[in-house]
Amino acid sequence: MTREEFLQGLKEALDGNMDASAIQENLNYYNEYINEEVRKGKTEQQVVDTLGDSWAIAQTLLEADENGADGGAAAGSSYGTYMKEEEGRVFEIPWWKKALFILAVVLVIVVIISFVAGVIRILAPILIPLLIAMLIIRLIGGSGSQR
Known part of the structure; x- marks a missing residue:
């Protein structure tokens, strides 16, 4: 019509x-x-x-x-x-708004992953030796208490 x-x-x-x-x-x-x-x-x-x-x-x-x-x-x-x-x-969203939304979501995910990786990179030199020391103490201390 x-x-x-x-x-x-x-x-x-x-x-x-x-x-x-x-x-x-x-x-x-x-x-x-x-x-x-x-x-x-x-x-x-x-x-x-x-x-x-x-x-x-x-x-x-x-x-x-x-x-x-x-x-x-x-x-x-x-x-x-x-x-x-x-x-x-019927609700139509233009393709460019969909693309912009997807881009924003990807950007947020990348920022979060970058932040977590940065924190791990900073703390790893401190935490890894500390965890190894705690593991050794537990193994040594654990075998001594079982005797």
């Missing part, structure tokens, strides 16, 4: 059930949303597919309008609810 088909379907579903100014506000709102998403890099087809059926959106707008909201508020509130449901199912 194209942008024009989506907006025409929305207009037809709202026509006769909502005043003309509210219909135009809703059409402007969805048209601007599609423009904004296209500017962000999505194709018009992807945006329209994400929005879903214009008739379902129209029903939501009409229900919101019946509950006392004006046309513009109905567009904003019902649209927000609709998109939150859609966004809950």
